[in-house]
Amino acid sequence: MIKKICISLLILLALRPDITTAYEAKLTDEITFKPVLDFQGTYDAEISDEKSNFTYPFSVDGGSEIHFNDDNGKLKNKFRITSSFTRDVDDLDNKFLGKISDVYLERNLNDNHKILIGNSRIPIGMEGGQSQYNLLFIKRSQIASNLGNARSTGIRLRGDFGTLDYDIGGYSSTRYLQNLSDGIEFAGWINYKPFNNKEGSLFKNLKIGTGLNTGKNGQNYTVTGFGAEYKYKKFLLNAEYAYANGSNAKSYNQNTQQGFYATAAYNLTDKIQILGRYDIFDANTKQSNDTSQKYTVGINYYALGQRIRFSLNYSLTQNDIADSNIQNSIYFMTQLKL
Numbered sequence: 001m002i003k004k005i006c007i008s009l010l011i012l013l014a015l016r017p018d019i020t021t022a023y024e025a026k027l028t029d030e031i032t033f034k035p036v037l038d039f040q041g042t043y044d045a046e047i048s049d050e051k052s053n054f055t056y057p058f059s060v061d062g063g064s065e066i067h068f069n070d071d072n073g074k075l076k077n078k079f080r081i082t083s084s085f086t087r088d089v090d091d092l093d094n095k096f097l098g099k100i101s102d103v104y105l106e107r108n109l110n111d112n113h114k115i116l117i118g119n120s121r122i123p124i125g126m127e128g129g130q131s132q133y134n135l136l137f138i139k140r141s142q143i144a145s146n147l148g149n150a151r152s153t154g155i156r157l158r159g160d161f162g163t164l165d166y167d168i169g170g171y172s173s174t175r176y177l178q179n180l181s182d183g184i185e186f187a188g189w190i191n192y193k194p195f196n197n198k199e200g201s202l203f204k205n206l207k208i209g210t211g212l213n214t215g216k217n218g219q220n221y222t223v224t225g226f227g228a229e230y231k232y233k234k235f236l237l238n239a240e241y242a243y244a245n246g247s248n249a250k251s252y253n254q255n256t257q258q259g260f261y262a263t264a265a266y267n268l269t270d271k272i273q274i275l276g277r278y279d280i281f282d283a284n285t286k287q288s289n290d291t292s293q294k295y296t297v298g299i300n301y302y303a304l305g306q307r308i309r310f311s312l313n314y315s316l317t318q319n320d321i322a323d324s325n326i327q328n329s330i331y332f333m334t335q336l337k338l
Contacts (some may be wrong), residue, residue, distance in 0.1 A: 032067040037338040045330040078106045097177035113159030123167040123189040124148035124213040126227035138331045142281030143242040143259035173217040185215020205231035221246030234267040255284040273300040289320040309335040
């Protein structure tokens with residue numbers, strides 16, 4: 001059934017690039033209904049001298065958005081609810097709530113600032129706060145996966161002052177909408193764009209960011225991070241460092257951890273992008289032989305932006321933790337977004 005749905009979606013998107021507009025339902029002059037359906041399938045081949053492991057995991061997210069516009073047709077409020085139909089919730093007490101990804105109300109305070117109340121992906125790190133459907137690589141960096149891959153319920157403010165943009169909020173430290181009394185936390189990320197107002201500047205698209213995630217989930221935890229991103233014509237460079245004195249991504253981890261990654265990407269055409277990344281992560285700084293280094297190269301083909309995307313990545317991992325010190329992995333991803 002999932003396969004048939006995805007094939008149908010691919011055909012519709014290919015035939016109708018404006019399909020999202022066609023599927024919006026205008027309930028009144030002020031209220032618009034918009035469906036959400038995202039598919040991401042990844043062919044995963046981990047290859048070693050002793051054995052090869054081939055899998056094809058996929059994720060399907062669906063739901064809806066209701067947009068409330070003002071008298072001038074401008075978006076004023078948005079209610080969004082989505083569910084991850086393929087998420088494994090066997091270990092959770094409330095499996096129904098565990099499937100929910102987003103359920104929030106977002107209100108535009110003005111053109112540049114908004115407030116969000118509800119459950120959503122929170123800004124722990126530069127890449128950790130990004131949707132999986134907007135990542136450059138198929139897999140998250142190690143610091144984003146281990147320290148910043150989290151959703152939570154709370155109140156957050158997002159905005160842009162031109163040279164400064166921010167995403168800050170207070171949340172429950174509980175994940176997957178389970179028992180919301182575990183504790184509270186703060187998560188925020190701020191970017192400074194020093195040359196944003198200087199037209200024609202070589203560094204107009206340079207931004208430097210820093211962030212903090214701190215709270216209590218049984219025990220205290222604090223994750224700090226620093227990052228930078230630079231875009232110039234067809235080039236993109238970014239890097240991020242994170243240090244954790246305890247962390248609370250998908251679950252609490254008491255270890256002291258740290259990691260770093262750096263990425264370079266180049267757009268060969270409007271649709272084809274090549275990229276490479278160096279990624280290192282220390283799972284426990286107080287012990288030896290806990291470091292993992294990854295070297296990843298890849299190519300992205302944006303057939304219709306992020307709505308129809310195909311990606312191929314090759315990753316070589318030097319892993320002190322695993323039984324085999326060297327691991328080779330190939331990933332092929334198909335992404336469809338309604």
